[in-house]
Amino acid sequence: MKTKIYLLLLLMFSSAQVFAQGSKDYGDAPEGVLAYPATGMIGKFPTCMNVALAGFVRHSNFGAFFLAVDLEQEGNQGLCPGFNPYDKDECFNDNDAGLVIPQPFTINGTTVVPCPASAGQTLGPICDTIKWGSMIDINVTNNMPNMAIGFVNVLIDWSQNGSWGDIENCTHSLAPEHVLLNFPVPNGYTGLLSMLGPPTFISGPNTGFVWARFTISEQMVQPNWKGEGYFEDGESEDYLLYVGDYDYGDAPEGSLAYPSLAVTGQFPTCLNVGTPTSYIRHYINGSYFGPMVDTEQDGNAGFCPLFTPGSYDKDECFQDGDAGLITPASYTITGAVGSETVVPCSAQTKSLGTICQTLNWGTDADINVKGPGFVNVLVDWNQDGKWQDDPLTVCNGSFVPEQVLQDFYVASSVLSPLSSFAPPSFVCGPKNGYVWARFSITDVQVGMHWDGSGTFINGESEDYLLKVDSTVSSIQRMQPGGWLKVTPNPWDGNSYLELFLKKDGVVRIGVADVIGNKVSEGFEQTLSYGYHKIPAESLFSSDQPLSQGLYLFIMTVDGQYAGSEKVVVIR
Numbered sequence: 001m002k003t004k005i006y007l008l009l010l011l012m013f014s015s016a017q018v019f020a021q022g023s024k025d026y027g028d029a030p031e032g033v034l035a036y037p038a039t040g041m042i043g044k045f046p047t048c049m050n051v052a053l054a055g056f057v058r059h060s061n062f063g064a065f066f067l068a069v070d071l072e073q074e075g076n077q078g079l080c081p082g083f084n085p086y087d088k089d090e091c092f093n094d095n096d097a098g099l100v101i102p103q104p105f106t107i108n109g110t111t112v113v114p115c116p117a118s119a120g121q122t123l124g125p126i127c128d129t130i131k132w133g134s135m136i137d138i139n140v141t142n143n144m145p146n147m148a149i150g151f152v153n154v155l156i157d158w159s160q161n162g163s164w165g166d167i168e169n170c171t172h173s174l175a176p177e178h179v180l181l182n183f184p185v186p187n188g189y190t191g192l193l194s195m196l197g198p199p200t201f202i203s204g205p206n207t208g209f210v211w212a213r214f215t216i217s218e219q220m221v222q223p224n225w226k227g228e229g230y231f232e233d234g235e236s237e238d239y240l241l242y243v244g245d246y247d248y249g250d251a252p253e254g255s256l257a258y259p260s261l262a263v264t265g266q267f268p269t270c271l272n273v274g275t276p277t278s279y280i281r282h283y284i285n286g287s288y289f290g291p292m293v294d295t296e297q298d299g300n301a302g303f304c305p306l307f308t309p310g311s312y313d314k315d316e317c318f319q320d321g322d323a324g325l326i327t328p329a330s331y332t333i334t335g336a337v338g339s340e341t342v343v344p345c346s347a348q349t350k351s352l353g354t355i356c357q358t359l360n361w362g363t364d365a366d367i368n369v370k371g372p373g374f375v376n377v378l379v380d381w382n383q384d385g386k387w388q389d390d391p392l393t394v395c396n397g398s399f400v401p402e403q404v405l406q407d408f409y410v411a412s413s414v415l416s417p418l419s420s421f422a423p424p425s426f427v428c429g430p431k432n433g434y435v436w437a438r439f440s441i442t443d444v445q446v447g448m449h450w451d452g453s454g455t456f457i458n459g460e461s462e463d464y465l466l467k468v469d470s471t472v473s474s475i476q477r478m479q480p481g482g483w484l485k486v487t488p489n490p491w492d493g494n495s496y497l498e499l500f501l502k503k504d505g506v507v508r509i510g511v512a513d514v515i516g517n518k519v520s521e522g523f524e525q526t527l528s529y530g531y532h533k534i535p536a537e538s539l540f541s542s543d544q545p546l547s548q549g550l551y552l553f554i555m556t557v558d559g560q561y562a563g564s565e566k567v568v569v570i571r
Contacts, residue, residue, distance in 0.1 A: 023071035025059040029211045029238040033083045035162045037110045038286035044163040046228035048080035055228035057236045063144035064216045065235040066098025090237045091115035098139040104239040123243045127170035133194030141190040154180035156212040158204020165226040168204045175202040182220040207244030207284045245295035247282040250315045250463040251436045255307035257385045259340040266386040268453035270304035281455045287373040288460040290324030309336045316462045317345040326366040328352045330464040351467040353428045356395035356531035358487040362419030369418050371410035373441040380436045381429025387452045395430050396533050407445040432470030438463050484555040484563035491569040495536040504528050505557040512552045
């Protein structure tokens, strides 16, 4: 009774104050502007009176509605033909919106974002049976005069082509975009639409965002209705929904991460392991690593919280159909509980590099990436089962961060090696053995000291178990005394000599030109076993710097040849 009285007062007020101005209810889906940022698709949904692409939908009276009605003189709450902001009328949980689940999205500029007071949820997997009540629901009221029955119609743009009315193909069934046809709502009903028992429907075959229209009216419409029309009564509400599973990480959480160290992984991967936010999740929206993204309902390809036996790295072991890793080789963990061992994912066994070595993209590490997005890479150098900087992780007296690449922007939407975008080099950690690494591309920056967790509208995360050598990079041949490397090469004025010695000894480094003439005996010093890093410019006097050209740096230890490096000098 209170609802009817409130509605009567609303209608009386509307008739006196608003209808004289021509205010009615219209739709909100984009017409003539960007509908799907990932593809650049322009919306042709029937919303605006003064945009000629697809007509419009309009309701004059409001005896039937979803939760409540706000009156307007044009589509998108009167903002048509403008859509800045988008979804001005019915974004989730405002005073008008009737949608209960799933939590929807909107568009901010050219970026999809969750609606205010919404975390964003999936409608369900692609080509799956969508059930009212558990997967989708909306509040509905029918108080139309003369005991009229209301009819609910729901449209969802499975084809993501900016209009409604198509029929998509799934493997074993069809998926019409007209997902609910003339479903009756009895007069006097107020409550969830699911309580009336609407039929299930099949979701479309495309992962991503889809515009949906919910309409209640006094009239029936034709099958494969395109969403337009003039109705005496009712309301239309439009929402941007997500369909499909998500992408999660794969590094072990709550399971053994390093068998030889008996360290349990605390990496943010699984929905229901650890703290409530200890996972990473991406809505699939166009940016990823490797040839594709395989969607999943939880971390580790949906196997969370299981990681053993035989269930580690189910998603992205080296060079499967999803993995983007080019180099180095990756490893996984196998064996029954209590007897787990690390094994290569493939015949490749190339390591990431040598402890405390400067690592370069392209030679030491690389991954195929498709943008746009921000790339972050984490490596668990101290092997403690989480990505968290430890001030005790040092090489040659300098702190080595576990976030080895921070918010590196990749603008290209063409799948390419990350090295082609020239990301900065990074230093390998000081412990040999195996290390878990996370490669993530996201739509927003994550900042410094990131722990690998978060929910992102775009992108993908791929996790790999990599190997760090104690003595030599797998791309160099170890001499009896050690090895020598110049980084960066070509020499740019800020280059370093990197040395690794297998024993204490007198180290001498000489420089020769391409025809073998000695240029400099630039360095002679007694050094201890292990890694050393020396500014290359310090080997030469300021009044006799190396001129532009090609040189050979030669290292001996106690008079024995220990390594060499060809160096290009650019001035």
